[in-house]
Amino acid sequence: MEISDNYIYLDHSATTPVDPCVVEAMAPYGSEHFGNSESSHLFGREAANALEEARQTVADVLGCRLSEIVFTGSGTEADNLAIRGVAWAAMRDGRGRHIVTTSIEHPAVGHTVDQLRDLFGFEVTRAPVDEYGQVNVDDLAQAIRPDTVLVSVMMANNEFGTVQPMVKIGRLCRERGIVFHTDAVQAPGRLPLELDDMHVDLMALSAHKFYGPKGVGLLYVRRDTQLAPALTGGGHERERRPGTVNVGGAVGLATALRLVEEDRVAECARVRRLRDRLIEGVLASTPDSRLTGHPRQRLCHHASFAFKGVEGESVVLNLDLAGIAASSGSACAEGEPEPSTVLKAMGLPRDWLLGSLRLTLGRSTGEADVDRVAAVLPGIVRELRACCGG
Amino acid sequence: MEISDNYIYLDHSATTPVDPCVVEAMAPYGSEHFGNSESSHLFGREAANALEEARQTVADVLGCRLSEIVFTGSGTEADNLAIRGVAWAAMRDGRGRHIVTTSIEHPAVGHTVDQLRDLFGFEVTRAPVDEYGQVNVDDLAQAIRPDTVLVSVMMANNEFGTVQPMVKIGRLCRERGIVFHTDAVQAPGRLPLELDDMHVDLMALSAHKFYGPKGVGLLYVRRDTQLAPALTGGGHERERRPGTVNVGGAVGLATALRLVEEDRVAECARVRRLRDRLIEGVLASTPDSRLTGHPRQRLCHHASFAFKGVEGESVVLNLDLAGIAASSGSACAEGEPEPSTVLKAMGLPRDWLLGSLRLTLGRSTGEADVDRVAAVLPGIVRELRACCGG
Numbered sequence: 068m069e070i071s072d073n074y075i076y077l078d079h080s081a082t083t084p085v086d087p088c089v090v091e092a093m094a095p096y097g098s099e100h101f102g103n104s105e106s107s108h109l110f111g112r113e114a115a116n117a118l119e120e121a122r123q124t125v126a127d128v129l130g131c132r133l134s135e136i137v138f139t140g141s142g143t144e145a146d147n148l149a150i151r152g153v154a155w156a157a158m159r160d161g162r163g164r165h166i167v168t169t170s171i172e173h174p175a176v177g178h179t180v181d182q183l184r185d186l187f188g189f190e191v192t193r194a195p196v197d198e199y200g201q202v203n204v205d206d207l208a209q210a211i212r213p214d215t216v217l218v219s220v221m222m223a224n225n226e227f228g229t230v231q232p233m234v235k236i237g238r239l240c241r242e243r244g245i246v247f248h249t250d251a252v253q254a255p256g257r258l259p260l261e262l263d264d265m266h267v268d269l270m271a272l273s274a275h276k277f278y279g280p281k282g283v284g285l286l287y288v289r290r291d292t293q294l295a296p297a298l299t300g301g302g303h304e305r306e307r308r309p310g311t312v313n314v315g316g317a318v319g320l321a322t323a324l325r326l327v328e329e330d331r332v333a334e335c336a337r338v339r340r341l342r343d344r345l346i347e348g349v350l351a352s353t354p355d356s357r358l359t360g361h362p363r364q365r366l367c368h369h370a371s372f373a374f375k376g377v378e379g380e381s382v383v384l385n386l387d388l389a390g391i392a393a394s395s396g397s398a399c400a401e402g403e404p405e406p407s408t409v410l411k412a413m414g415l416p417r418d419w420l421l422g423s424l425r426l427t428l429g430r431s432t433g434e435a436d437v438d439r440v441a442a443v444l445p446g447i448v449r450e451l452r453a454c455c456g457g
Numbered sequence: 458m459e460i461s462d463n464y465i466y467l468d469h470s471a472t473t474p475v476d477p478c479v480v481e482a483m484a485p486y487g488s489e490h491f492g493n494s495e496s497s498h499l500f501g502r503e504a505a506n507a508l509e510e511a512r513q514t515v516a517d518v519l520g521c522r523l524s525e526i527v528f529t530g531s532g533t534e535a536d537n538l539a540i541r542g543v544a545w546a547a548m549r550d551g552r553g554r555h556i557v558t559t560s561i562e563h564p565a566v567g568h569t570v571d572q573l574r575d576l577f578g579f580e581v582t583r584a585p586v587d588e589y590g591q592v593n594v595d596d597l598a599q600a601i602r603p604d605t606v607l608v609s610v611m612m613a614n615n616e617f618g619t620v621q622p623m624v625k626i627g628r629l630c631r632e633r634g635i636v637f638h639t640d641a642v643q644a645p646g647r648l649p650l651e652l653d654d655m656h657v658d659l660m661a662l663s664a665h666k667f668y669g670p671k672g673v674g675l676l677y678v679r680r681d682t683q684l685a686p687a688l689t690g691g692g693h694e695r696e697r698r699p700g701t702v703n704v705g706g707a708v709g710l711a712t713a714l715r716l717v718e719e720d721r722v723a724e725c726a727r728v729r730r731l732r733d734r735l736i737e738g739v740l741a742s743t744p745d746s747r748l749t750g751h752p753r754q755r756l757c758h759h760a761s762f763a764f765k766g767v768e769g770e771s772v773v774l775n776l777d778l779a780g781i782a783a784s785s786g787s788a789c790a791e792g793e794p795e796p797s798t799v800l801k802a803m804g805l806p807r808d809w810l811l812g813s814l815r816l817t818l819g820r821s822t823g824e825a826d827v828d829r830v831a832a833v834l835p836g837i838v839r840e841l842r843a844c845c846g847g
Contacts, residue, residue: 074499076500078496078498078500078501081493081495082491084487084489084491085488085491086488096671098474098475098480101473102471102472103472106471106782107774108468108776108777108784109464110466111471111782139530140531140672143691144530144534144700147688147689147690174690174691175691175699178699185549186545186685187577275701280703280705281486281701281703282672282673282703282705283672284700297688298533298687298688299572300533300537300563302564310530310532310565310674313530313531313670313671313672315670316671387497387498391498392496394496394497394498
């Protein structure tokens with residue numbers, strides 16, 4: 068028996084297990100149908116056909132054209148391609164060097180605009196968020212300048228789950244004629260991906276966040292969006308993303324996306340009920356605890372808390388000892404002793420800042436799991452406060 | 458029975474089937490040990506351990522330190538990280554904007570230096586090659602300037618198989634104190650990867666070229682090499698390559714690299730004998746045919762030809778009909794009607810330029826396979842010349 072058999076996994080925003088149906092769909096593209104999709108012989112055509120079928124599956128889910136889909140090596144690469152691609156195309160064409168984003172983006176966006184600023188002479192304006200982590204559309208409107216070439220706002224936050232007012236932001240960008248990018252990595256299976264309603268021009272996804280494989284992402288690129296390649300090489304993916312395409316990975320992403328979308332409404336309702344039960348249980352049983360992020364406009368699977376005078380990472384380690392996988396924030400920032408910049412941006416008081424805990428539910432989560440967390444957590448927090456003189 | 462069962466695959470430089478042992482090694486990292494290697498809980502530690510074991514395997518093969526290995530999403534991304542990384546670090550530190558490379562690089566290198574030139578103000582000098590596709594070290598030495606920050610020379614060419622004088626080039630770069638990058642994507646299992654003998658500072662590999670999975674590459678980065686990230690995001694891979702690490706892919710790359718290296722000397726000798734038999738058979742049976750690339754200093758598995766007055770792509774299509782997978786050059790440039798810039802750089806006469814054929818052998822190749830090609834090819838070339846008035 069595996070040690071992990073009785074272990075409760077509540078870190079689905081960090082990554083998810085690959086759906087066995089996805090594993091099965093990918094399997095033929097290893098040793099058997101292994102061709103390079105650029106080759107013109109039988110093996111190449113097999114690979115190209117599988118790749119285009121995967122693209123069609125994605126296009127059907129997103130309601131877009133085949134030519135608007137670019138497979139990448141990760142969600143981070145998709146964000147990089149979107150931001151660098153728009154920025155460099157604008158630089159090349161002399162169309163301005165100003166980017167508007169928010170103070171709560173994932174590092175794939177935040178560090179990318181920082182590098183554009185530090186190395187390539189771009190200017191960046193970060194719109195603030197309110198106490199629930201939501202951007203105000205008027206703030207975004209005020210940040211836009213005549214030389215703004217891109218607005219990048221994440222669809223839903225990985226650390227505290229808040230969903231942004233995408234339709235309003237998209238409408239603003241469309242009215243002003245500015246390209247709108249969104250990091251939607253947390254969204255599939257949890258939010259509808261209505262590209263046209265949101266007026267999104269660029270949207271980044273990552274397969275391993277929705278029961279697909281690691282090492283494959285996707286960028287939706289609305290037709291006529293000017294994009295320079297962020298990486299350069301062969302002419303793959305219509306000259307937008309070079310390198311031999313990971314055909315099995317593309318098949319895996321497409322299969323996973325189709326499956327989470329088919330199941331989205333029912334599964335989201337199920338998980339939301341459990342999530343609310345978890346939130347109520349934790350807040351009722353643990354003194355000096357609060358929910359972070361928006362109470363209602365948040366991802367259906369996402370519960371995030373702050374505990375006064377406790378280190379979140381210590382809570383995570385003690386939950387781990389109790390057989391529960393949780394996170395103190397984003398897995399991408401794990402190990403950093405600094406308080407989360409995202410929580411700071413939300414204006415959380417100083418003595419609460421280090422005490423964040425994220426519990427993200429998924430397909431494997433049942434009622435017994437959330438009840439166990441709500442039962443175990445108060446004791447852990449109490450002991451940490453006692454031993455650390457909190 | 459699959460249609461491909463009797464089909465002869467001679468396009469191992471485009472891609473290779475994943476070794477069943479590699480498939481097996483990767484399998485646990487899908488649905489079972491699926492953690493994010495940055496997470497601090499049990500699932501995360503399992504993933505981090507698997508990742509570091511894979512890194513150790515690679516370090517053992519390459520004879521380098523763990524910290525010198527960066528897993529990427531492809532060989533192309535590894536080349537991009539090397540070249541952009543050195544260029545941007547130099548730009549940031551005001552150390553010069555000149556790059557030396559050759560006229561026969563893969564687009565992952567060639568198009569990357571082009572973008573650095575066109576968008577970011579770098580200057581690029583391309584050293585020529587001789588009729589065998591080999592760079593002259595004196596030409597490289599002459600190309601180096603006081604503001605040169607990088608020399609990039611591929612270890613062995615994908616289209617015509619020629620191996621470059623790496624030890625001499627590396628020594629030159631070391632003497633001049635210039636960072637030396639090599640695209641070694643064609644090398645594993647075919648050439649020894651002696652990093653210190655070659656004085657290589659940066660070396661890019663791609664797993665799917667040596668019986669590993671698609672969607673994972675590697676950059677060796679010698680300690681103390683100044684490198685800005687080419688993509689930005691989380692702090693993964695010591696701040697050099699962001700994005701959730703594809704743990705299964707890293708395990709697959711490491712396993713595949715270990716297996717091809719263990720078997721390299723014997724398998725290379727076997728394949729070289731078959732390759733020489735193929736070259737002799739084709740040249741003897743097909744009038745107006747010639748070997749391209751170096752007759753001896755070439756990859757052990759690589760045969761490349763030019764046929765006067767014939768289109769290579771037509772030869773490939775007819776071979777495909779005869780059940781043989783071949784290539785007219787690089788899979789990364791497939792579909793381009795232009796004659797290969799690489800063959801032009803080698804000074805091939807005009808009426809031979811379009812008539813290139815690449816046959817690259819591998820583990821599955823036997824004597825009967827190469828004999829069948831040598832038997833079938835002359836008729837195909839003859840008929841194409843007859844029908845097209847060649």
